[in-house]
Amino acid sequence: MxxxxxxxxxxxxxxxxxxxxxxxxxxxxxxxxxxxxxxxxxxxxxxxxxxxxxxxxxxxxxxxxxxxxxxxxxxxxxxxxxxxxxxxxxxxxxxxxAEGKISTDLKMSFFSVKQPEKDACLLFLLRDVIGVPMGTNQLEGVPEGTGKKKALSQYAAPHQTLIFVATKHHVEYLTVLLTTAGYFVSQIYGTLDQTARSIQMDRFRRGITNILVVTDVAARGIDIPVLENVVNYDFPTGARVFIHRVGRTARAGRTGWAWSLLTTPELPYLLDLQLFLGRPLKHRVSLEDARAWSDSLILGPFPRDVIDQELESVKSMDVEDSSIQSLREVMRKGHGMYERSKGKASQASYKRAKEMSKDPASHGLVSTSTPTHPVLVYKSANGISQAKATEDQAEEEKRATLLRVINSFTPAETVFEVAHKAHKGKGTETTAALMKERRKALKKAVDRVALASASKEEPEEDEEEPTSRVVAMAEEDDIAEVFDAPSSGDKKGNHDYRDSEYYMSYVQKDADTEKGYSLRDGASFVEQARNATFDLTGDEALLDQRKRKQMAWDRKKKKFVHGDGVGADNVKLVKTESGVKLPATYRSGRFEEWRLKNKKSLPRVGETENSRTGQIGKRYLHKNVSEPKQLDKAHANYDRKSRQRKKKEAEASGMAEGDNSAQQLRKGSKKAVLGKRYGGKTVGRVKTELKTVDQIRKARKVAEHRKTKNARPSRKSKGKGRR
CATH class of the missing domain: 3.40.50.300 (P-loop containing nucleotide triphosphate hydrolases)
Structure with missing residues (x-):
């Protein structure tokens, strides 16, 4: 300080x-x-x-x-x-x-993946979709004297990629994995030293490294001139965090891509993002529509055969670098703690995600029959014609349809019945008869379910009159306007009898939107209860008593302490004029000691500022320099003073030549200036704390003398002995 x-x-x-x-x-x-x-x-x-x-x-x-x-x-x-x-x-x-929450030039793609296949999907995304080259991106022709801004504008790579992960353990694991794969990677996380963080960022901004793996600490306040790709390795838990992440690209009129890897447990957060952005969720899109990637959320899987090959390459990396397995295990444990501590999505999103998981092929989730993500065809169509790209997309849909038919195929006979036909009279009659009886029982169950579903539909058909007269039914709004009756609910007949004038819901109307804006789980009951305060005058004493009795965990003392734990180490609090309680250690008198030691003062409000602001004592600044008067040769101290003057001249000449303070101390100088450590004082004026041999010997003699003096008998006792 x-x-x-x-x-x-x-x-x-x-x-x-x-x-x-x-x-x-x-x-x-x-x-x-x-x-x-x-x-x-x-x-x-x-x-x-x-x-x-x-x-x-x-x-x-x-x-x-x-x-x-x-x-x-x-x-x-x-x-x-x-x-x-x-x-x-x-x-x-x-x-x-104010109209758009994210840039209109941003293109987004969401990939449905399985958790064990995330690493393989990331490698395929970097190499084949984004096209990040292996090794360094620095050009050999960059001149050494090129300025920083000029180097950033000319030599930064357009395919630089920013990868967001959940914890610092993910950062360390992916850095080692991608480095083993052949990429030049930089890393940044919260507990990284500021100097190392600046070095890593500078390497990425200059294009020396192509990939930067970061946590959410880099979601704000980071400026990279050329950045076209942002990858969400772990999908964010809030829509606001997603906006800050993808906001690193598509800036200042440039276009950019945001790639997100999504597992099944993270699907509710995507549905919350859809409600927040107000954009449709699709798994099929026309390649001719260029705005589809910005106006909608497109979900789909990676091709199955490519992912299988990447999984084999990841296994080979484990053999090549033995530290990858240990880092992966640490990452899994850290991810488990992250899953327990992260916020929750809305209940409606969880319900909808569960329904989508029942039929993954029709919603673009990863499965054997789901067609490949359309962006893969779109990215590969850059070098071919549009008709060829559309044809490839049609072939991919036919392939997905064929796989769906194969998966839904059920054979007419089981293995036991086929074996009975092939080997008659060899002991297979019992198993074949058992399967026939089982098939009859299952057929009856299927017929019973079909009959029950048909019986539910029959009353609706019987209600129709066989007359040819068509009667126009009145609408619910007309009925409510005429009879002032509450409008009916759904088609099943469930009526809603709530009066909007007197009914107050326990859920805020825009709770989902506000939760998307919040970095923390603002829609949870804990956060709402903490913000909703209702203090009464008579209850303040009871609240103070409860705070005194309760225990709080102190991080520094590593134990539970009494009080509410306000402050870093549960220190004593002092109430200020504004009513705010501050730690008493804020006023420790440390500044007074520093002020007296350095002889400085604070400038007062309204005081004219000059070059000597803050100094104490010297009121006048003397600039005249006069030569010292000549020594008197007849004086008794002439030889000693002449030697001192020559010594000072030698020291001044040595310091002018660039000698440092350590060399001056070796030559015997006692007045070499040591800089700011002693406040500008010379060594001769600084009191040393080291004792010489004579001082230690003298202190011991004084101590022994005091001991012997205290052991002597008093004068009164001597007089009594003589008598």
């Missing part, structure tokens, strides 16, 4: 900080923020969701009411619409591209 104390003491014009550290500096340094004119909250929705509301409230309370507050957010949930949290006055809303 000493470096930040010095930065704030220099009266900066712009401060870029996180809410927690900025509030700590404000309280510790007792900063006066009356001169602040603008406050900007970047990713404002995320700040409120991450729990920075307490720090933001206290910071805003210390700002002047005349400042201008700006909130920037990619999405607009209801929590951000309530501008009272930010203390805004007369707010104005500016929306860019």
């Amino acid at each position: 000493d470096e930040q104390f010095e930065m704030m003491s220099n009266n900066p014009d712009v401060i870029i900080a996180t809410p927690g550290r900025l509030l700590h500096l404000i309280v510790e340094m007792n900063l006066d923020l009356k001169s602040v004119q603008y406050v900007v909250f970047d990713e404002a929705d995320r700040l409120f969701e991450m729990g920075f509301e307490t720090a933001l409230t206290e910071i805003i309370h210390r700002l002047p009411p005349t400042r201008q507050t700006l909130l920037f957010s990619a999405t607009l949930p209801k929590s951000l619409v309530e501008f009272a949290k930010a203390g805004l006055q007369t707010p104005k809303l500016v929306r860019l591209d």
